[in-house]
Amino acid sequence: MFNAPVLVLNQNYEPLNVCDIRRAFNLLGADKAELLERNHQVIHTPRMAIPAPAVIRLVYLVKRPRPRVKLSRREIFARDRHTCQYCGSSSRDLTIDHVVPKHRGGRHEWENLVAACHACNHRKGSKTLAEARMSLLREPRAPRGSLPLRKLPGRRPERHVADLPVPG
Numbered sequence: 001m002f003n004a005p006v007l008v009l010n011q012n013y014e015p016l017n018v019c020d021i022r023r024a025f026n027l028l029g030a031d032k033a034e035l036l037e038r039n040h041q042v043i044h045t046p047r048m049a050i051p052a053p054a055v056i057r058l059v060y061l062v063k064r065p066r067p068r069v070k071l072s073r074r075e076i077f078a079r080d081r082h083t084c085q086y087c088g089s090s091s092r093d094l095t096i097d098h099v100v101p102k103h104r105g106g107r108h109e110w111e112n113l114v115a116a117c118h119a120c121n122h123r124k125g126s127k128t129l130a131e132a133r134m135s136l137l138r139e140p141r142a143p144r145g146s147l148p149l150r151k152l153p154g155r156r157p158e159r160h161v162a163d164l165p166v167p168g
């Protein structure tokens with residue numbers, strides 16, 4: 001019974017992990033989490049019967065590093081909004097340009113790769129920006145991974161943590 005999984009949400013309602021009921025009661029009892037949803041199960045202690053928590057939410061925000069988006073042609077086009085980063089034309093038929101050319105030590109990384117239309121890529125060739133007298137619309141950067149912020153619609157904490165009895 002105590003092994004039933006409890007979903008733990010971050011303070012901003014992002015799912016964090018799953019814990020067991022014992023751990024959930026510890027968090028609730030220590031005012032570190034609030035109860036969002038009960039389980040259909042009931043836990044019997046010698047003195048009382050307590051509905052088991054199903055979803056709890058931490059009252060503080062756990063900071064997690066955002067996952068890095070994996071480098072790929074597709075992701076570069078998406079980051080650059082399918083727009084040539086030299087002339088600003090948008091096209092479905094784009095190429096990837098190394099801002100600092102590979103043979104000049106340019107690396108295959110977010111900061112050195114941009115979407116470019118065929119004309120601009122050809123014009124730039126294997127030159128640097130200065131040599132080609134071209135400039136970028138925006139400085140290329142690694143995008144931050146975005147986790148969808150899943151709010152549970154219409155759900156409010158049923159009761160405050162303090163109301164919840166903790167089994168001894």
Ligand SMILES: [Zn+2]
Pocket residue numbers: 084085086087088089116117118119120121
């Ligand atoms: Zn272009």
